Amino acid sequence: MLVVMHKRATAEDIAQVVRAIEARGYSARPIQGGERMAIGVLHNRGPVDPNWILSLAGVKEAIPVTRPYKLVSREFHAQDTVVPVGDVRIGNGSLVLIAGPCAVESEEQALTIARQVKRAGAHLFRGGAFKPRTSPYAFQGLGEKALKILDRVRQETGLPIVTEALDHTVYDLVEEVADVVQIGARNMQNFTLLRRAGQSSKPVLLKRGMAATLEEWLMAAEYILEGGNPHVILCERGIRTFTAHSRNTLDLSAVPVVRKESHLPILVDPSHACGRRDQVIPLSRAAVAVGANGLMVEVHHRPDEALSDGAQSLYPEQFQRLCEEIAPLAQLFARVPELERADLSPSLAAIS
Amino acid sequence: MLVVMHKRATAEDIAQVVRAIEARGYSARPIQGGERMAIGVLHNRGPVDPNWILSLAGVKEAIPVTRPYKLVSREFHAQDTVVPVGDVRIGNGSLVLIAGPCAVESEEQALTIARQVKRAGAHLFRGGAFKPRTSPYAFQGLGEKALKILDRVRQETGLPIVTEALDHTVYDLVEEVADVVQIGARNMQNFTLLRRAGQSSKPVLLKRGMAATLEEWLMAAEYILEGGNPHVILCERGIRTFTAHSRNTLDLSAVPVVRKESHLPILVDPSHACGRRDQVIPLSRAAVAVGANGLMVEVHHRPDEALSDGAQSLYPEQFQRLCEEIAPLAQLFARVPELERADLSPSLAAIS
Amino acid sequence: MLVVMHKRATAEDIAQVVRAIEARGYSARPIQGGERMAIGVLHNRGPVDPNWILSLAGVKEAIPVTRPYKLVSREFHAQDTVVPVGDVRIGNGSLVLIAGPCAVESEEQALTIARQVKRAGAHLFRGGAFKPRTSPYAFQGLGEKALKILDRVRQETGLPIVTEALDHTVYDLVEEVADVVQIGARNMQNFTLLRRAGQSSKPVLLKRGMAATLEEWLMAAEYILEGGNPHVILCERGIRTFTAHSRNTLDLSAVPVVRKESHLPILVDPSHACGRRDQVIPLSRAAVAVGANGLMVEVHHRPDEALSDGAQSLYPEQFQRLCEEIAPLAQLFARVPELERADLSPSLAAIS
Amino acid sequence: MLVVMHKRATAEDIAQVVRAIEARGYSARPIQGGERMAIGVLHNRGPVDPNWILSLAGVKEAIPVTRPYKLVSREFHAQDTVVPVGDVRIGNGSLVLIAGPCAVESEEQALTIARQVKRAGAHLFRGGAFKPRTSPYAFQGLGEKALKILDRVRQETGLPIVTEALDHTVYDLVEEVADVVQIGARNMQNFTLLRRAGQSSKPVLLKRGMAATLEEWLMAAEYILEGGNPHVILCERGIRTFTAHSRNTLDLSAVPVVRKESHLPILVDPSHACGRRDQVIPLSRAAVAVGANGLMVEVHHRPDEALSDGAQSLYPEQFQRLCEEIAPLAQLFARVPELERADLSPSLAAIS
Structure with missing residues (x-):
């Protein structure tokens, strides 16, 4: 109501x-x-x-209000939420690029990639310190050591840092270093973690769960807003389907629907969506054209030696090409999504 | 081999x-x-x-040859197949737009829409004469009468005609009028129909089944090529998933994968993929950006009165806007997909 | 209404x-x-x-009537439809077993298997004459020759025959020999074929499409009843999901829902559902316990040499074991499903 | 290795x-x-x-060892793991029944239901103290107060208690009261929670995530065993698919596959699988017939007033009927699944 x-x-x-x-x-x-x-x-x-x-x-x-979600809804808040991250603004019409390796493996690795993606045009650096891994025997991330490296990367390059918090007890540590705290797809309905994120002053990047409906995803964001943190950035990363030619199926219609239903910015992660390097650039172009507020892309200078997700990481020169290909697109469509939600009810549009 | x-x-x-x-x-x-x-x-x-x-x-x-498909494979035929339809060329790097109503309802309706989509920039006209309907009580199309109307539309507007053949016995009739014969998603593995299409001299537009893997889809095309008809145009139209915000989930990664695996042109049908008018334009932009050879879009001048699929049909002025939005995109990416399959094995590229 | x-x-x-x-x-x-x-x-x-x-x-x-289907609905016809096939009754509370190879490969093969499954307890013999195959290069069935073999099998063993009609033009031939004409999962929405089946006097076994909702499936049956043939037997055979441990996912909740919504009998095909021999017997037990009217199971005496579907075919001795395991189950649950639809509206139950 | x-x-x-x-x-x-x-x-x-x-x-x-999981694998441990819970043994061939409400709502509610399900034949009582809810505005469980009620239920009825731990920090509290600690479907890949469960001496009931492959599920169990807790009970509860007639699709082929791949016991939760009361009993019968080691079923004496999941809760008299229907089944199939994994490699069977 x-x-x-x-x-x-x-x-x-x-x-x-x-x-x-x-x-x-x-x-x-x-x-x-x-x-x-x-x-x-x-x-x-x-x-x-x-x-x-x-x-x-x-x-x-x-x-x-007929939607089960409220604070995340355009019915409650008609204008786009713009999330400030350092000098970057996410959701203000310009395209934001987040790039970096799946996991921080060493200072040399992180700095090398960070300098390369910055040169190509990235606005934020991503790199996992704590990694959610299907197997208990797989590389689980460098943990606190990685957080120190990420801090170093920011000092060296000036790029704000996006990194994941795996649970609510590690949130304090991650929050201290991260400019944006990521909540991963497997944790989208980890409600304790969502509540902890609601108490944070740092923006949250909330990935869609791989079998989550849009309603469930927006409800997860509602937990964070309800807790008092208005700075949630959504990130579509593919859903699980029967297909075999890509690891997941990127659900791009989620972008216009979320932008209509919610005022929160929405990014697309093509790397986890497809899981294969040669699909990342075409899907990135599609994500920009559909109206996403930005991209999150995995880049590694030696993907064959990466400790995780090597097969989907772009080479730095491919990321450079991606930036070049999407630059004209970003200009073309900066204003378009606004038009697409012109049918918001006037009484609501009037009040906010 | x-x-x-x-x-x-x-x-x-x-x-x-x-x-x-x-x-x-x-x-x-x-x-x-x-x-x-x-x-x-x-x-x-x-x-x-x-x-x-x-x-x-x-x-x-x-x-x-490790793939189960052969004639459709780039391993067999390295260069893009270009399908000639009247003066139009499908698959030659320019973007092809097919537009029109779900079903032909009357001569007045068909001609009105045809003139409007032509003016906006469509290259071919689509309209169903025989409609596959879930319910035996739903409108099944005007049949032969619709074929005559389509013939009239071509004479009046010069637009080549795309229309569906529901089975192999009606193929003779459809083939006489159609410039491109469509095989619908529900018929993708109607092998008798595929064999009949293989004996036709008219190009075939083969939609992907809603639960078909890419391999099954390419194998269906293989039936047509094996029968002697080299002119198959593939069309991605969304797959069935758990999501509720769109009727199907458009699987855009199918486009780069098909273009790498096969020499056949591939279109995207955003209308059937989403089933909702307000997602059609953003998904159309995405489809062009990902590298599709063209679009097939439903347009109706009075969608609320349409006998089928009204909810997903664009108004003519929306189709006009779609054409304007994708025009710069089509130029930007005409040559890109070619680069993306540069890793074809040289020995194969050499022979064809 | x-x-x-x-x-x-x-x-x-x-x-x-x-x-x-x-x-x-x-x-x-x-x-x-x-x-x-x-x-x-x-x-x-x-x-x-x-x-x-x-x-x-x-x-x-x-x-x-709020359902889109009518003639197939319990709202229209409250009592179970019982389909007579020779001396067998499908849908009358006893469990019907259909068994045989995927495809008829030779008279010797068909007769060998038929004798074995009859001895074990099968009531009908299944065997494909015309096979829908993903690849145009795969074995497509022996066609008319297989129909003659099937005729011979019936004469020799007395088992009624179930075999598939791939399209409406081959229906005449198939109908002449078959006691039950099968419409396969890929053809569930081949509306021309459904209409042809509606004009037949032979019972039809209608498999569920692998991405079909129950509503779409019942609407496909509605085509046949609407055409005048009341003898439709439904067959659940698994749906396409993301899982990898079985070829499809057997959807057993379809059985009680179909029995509540419709008066038509429903069988389960565990062989196509799982695609792996070692899951067939447990799923068969489950299908009987859930309340199915019968089973359709693939059996082959030399599955490793089978021209199709060998991996999912039971050895005859396994089919024998299956029959033994389900015998007590069939007795236990013969009357149970009737209780489960006791909440049919009384006014409807009264009229028929 | x-x-x-x-x-x-x-x-x-x-x-x-x-x-x-x-x-x-x-x-x-x-x-x-x-x-x-x-x-x-x-x-x-x-x-x-x-x-x-x-x-x-x-x-x-x-x-x-070709599987990614090890400790959970039959290759490592050929004999069935039997999990002791008070006097109950889970996995020893007898059928275990867990029943109770979705959430503990009051002492009167919990005790009433506990007495009823005990009388009908339940071996353990389930009831949520901390509830994972899609909406932050929905009832989140009575928390610690519910744990005290559950303790009271055990004292009164003698039934061991199954209740969920939502995160690793609440684990201490839950573990003190619970006889079996449940990890819910949304938390199946909450790796911090899995590690905490690995350090517990109480058995863990690990539900399958709604889009999890069997491999991912077994890997989640591997986390717990690798941490030192051998007492994991798996629970299939339906996967997310395109179907609409049930909330999820119960994947019963998971049961024979898990029993072949792993030595851990596996239960089935038909209530969450279907989400509708009238499918629970038939699916329960199917689960027993397929070879599950037990069932977990929601029961509520006033489901229309339940604070959560009322639509899928059985009335106590329905649970009574369920117990009666499955009793003969449980006897019939107690020994069958053992036969079904007779093809374990002899060298492995020999060592353990």
Whole structure:
């Protein structure tokens, strides 16, 4: 339920609506728009009867929100969320490129790749310190040592750092170094981890689970926003299907649907989607053309020696070519997705 | 098995190799390359021992073909197949646009839409005469009457016609009018229909089945080529997955993989892939950017009154916008896919 | 819409309702129940207004049918359909076993296997004469020669024959020999074939397509019933999923759902579902326990030499063991599924 | 790699092999069989060369293990693992029934249901204290209060308790009360949680992730065994597919495959698989018939008022009927699955 106040509603009117909502055991979340105030009703189970709300002073409308998610919804927040990461802005219409190896393997490896991807045009550096691995016998990441290397990479190159937190207890450590904390696909519904991310002041990159519906994904983001952290960046990385020619199937229609349903920025990770180097560049072009806010791509200078995900890592010169190919695209389509959600309901668009 | 002959091999050498292959119960298919001849070995079950072939006069190499498909494979035919349809060329690097309604409903409807899509930039007109419908009680198409209307549309607008043949007995009728005969997703493994298409002189547009692997799809095309018709156009139209935000999941990685594996042109049908109007334009941009040879899009001037698939049909003005958005893309990426299959084995590239 | 007549309704009342329905462009299908008559309204697009029907003489109720399928629905026909095949009854509570090789390869092979499966307890013999094959180079079946062998098998063993018709033109030939004509998974939405089956007097075994929803499957059966052939036997054979440990995933919950939604009998084919011999017996037990009306199982005396599907064919002694294992199960659960659809609406149960 | 020692190998021979393995940076895990010792080689990346091992004193064979999992594999441990839970034995051939509500809602609710399911025949009681919920606004479980109620239930009824640990920090609390700690489907690849479970002395019930392959699932169990806890009970609960008639698709072929590949017991949860009450009993019968070691079923005395999963919970009288229906089945098939893995390689069967 979204309660829209009259322009002339007083502060006391608003406070009274909040009290009335809370008296019924719900939470009230005031949302300041340009000309008027709206108040979100949260924590209700099932639909809320609008009648008692409409009878309160200063209330103009009570709009039932049909989506199970609220804070992540465009119904609640019509304008694009722009996530600031250092000097970079994610979600403001320009294309953001995140690149780097699957895992940090050594300072020399990380610095070499970071310098190469920076030169080619990357805006952020990615590299895993703690790696989720299917096998307990596989390389699990360098851990804290990798975090120190990532810190060094930022100092040397100026690139902000994206790295994954595998659980809520390691979050403190990761958060200290990371500019953006990644939550991986396997952890998309690790609710303890989502709650911890909600208490962080660092932006969160939330990957879609490999069998998650868009609704489940947005609900996972809702956990983080509900906890108080508004800076969530979504990342589509392919879903599990019957196909064999790629590791997963990149679901690009998720991009326009998410941009319509939610105000959060959405990136695409073509590397994990396909799992094969020779599909990464074409899928990157497609992701930019479909309207994604950016890309996250794996790059390694010696992929055949990589300790993980070598087969899907681009050579630095391929990443360079990718940057060149998408540059004109990014310009062409910077403004397009905005047009595509022009059919937002006017009453909602008006309030925020 | 592909037998590559020496440049200096004589016609008699070649004839002898053909006889030797046939003597073992296989079929031999000579393939004329620029400088030399190659001979494909077909209808073998399991691998063919190369030794007896290598001992024949004029034989340079005997290359085992590891794919189950042969005639559709780049291993057999390294250069892109270009399918001529009237003045249009499908697969030559320019982008082909096929547009029109799901079904032909009346002459007035078909002509109205045809003029509109032509003006916007379509190269071919699509419209169903015989419709495969899940329900026996749903509109099944106007049949022969629709074929006459399509003929009229071509005369009026000059647009070549794409329309579906539902079975092999109706093929004669459809083939007479159609410039390209479509085989639908549900019929992708209707082998009698595929054999009939193999005997036709008209190009065939073969849609991917909604649960088909790329291998099964290329094998279906193999039926048509094996029958003697080299002009097959593939069309990706989404696969069935667990997702609910789109009717199917468009599998764009199929495009670079098919272009690497096969010489046949590949289109994308974003309308059936998503089933919802507001995803068609972004997915169209993505399909062009990924390297498809063209698009097939549903357009209807009154989609709310359409007898089928109204929810996914673009309004003519949306199709116009689509054409404008993809025009710069088509130029940018016309040559790119060629680069992406640069790793074809040199010996094969040499022979054709 | 199902129009339920009063017990006291006259033949003229009924005729008048039929005329009224037809006058609106719909079809009327009278259904004789034990005590009263009901009339199905077919070929309507969208819901039918019940008011004009209720005003007619002799009409008791007009029940809107919410399912897209009608003739196959329990709403239209509450009692189990029992399909007679020679002396066998499919759907009457006893368990039916269909066994035999994937393809007929020779008279000796077919007779050998037929005798063995008969001895073990099979009620019908299966064997392909025309085989749908992914590859044009694979064994396509012996065709008419196989039909003659199948005829011989029936004469020798007395087992009724199940064999597949690949298309509507070969239907005449197949129908002459087969006691049950099979429509394969790839042809589940070959609507021309379904219409041809609707005109046949022979029972049809309709396999579920590998990506078909239950609704699509029942709609395919609806084509056959709508054409006039009431004897359709459904067969679940696994759906395509991401799993790799079996070729398809057997969807056993389809059995209770189909039995609740439809009056048609449903069999399970564990051989095609799993594609691996060692899963066939456990899945067979599960299929019987879940309430299937029977099984269709591939058996071959020399599976390693089979021209198709050898890996999933049971040895005759394994089929013997299967029969022994399921015998007590079949007795235990013969009556159970009936209980499970006890919640059919009483007004419907009353009329038929 | 599994190193099989000669019967006459001395303790020193064995110690030397262990040292040799460790000297190469691998781990050695001695496995005592009836007549001889075997030594597993762990933590190797890629295949291990057998030659240097075969040259050591007392070594009979060095068997390459082709599976990525080791400790969970029948290749390493040929006999069924039997997990003791109070007086219950899971995996010993008798059928184990776990029943109870999705979530503990109150002491009165838990006790009422516990008494009812015990009377019907349940061996363990299930009830969630901490609930993983898609929405942050949904009921999240009573937490510690629920653990106290569960403790009370055990005291009152004597039924051992199964309840879920949502993360590794809550594990201490849960472990204190639970007799079996459940790891849910969404947490199947929560590796921190798996490692914590590996350090526990309580048995673990590990549900299959809804898009997990069997290999990924067994690898998740491997984490727990590798950590030192041998008591893992697997639980199949349905996979995500395109179907709509059930919430997930129960993958029963997983049961025979897991029993062949692994020595761990495997249960089936039909409630979460289908999500609809009327499919639970037929799927339960199928699960028993396919060879599962037990069932986990949701039961609620007032499902319409349940705070979660009401639609799939059986009424107590339905659970009673389920118990009656499966009782004869459980007897019929207690010994069957053992026969089905008779083709284990003899050398492996011999050592353990």
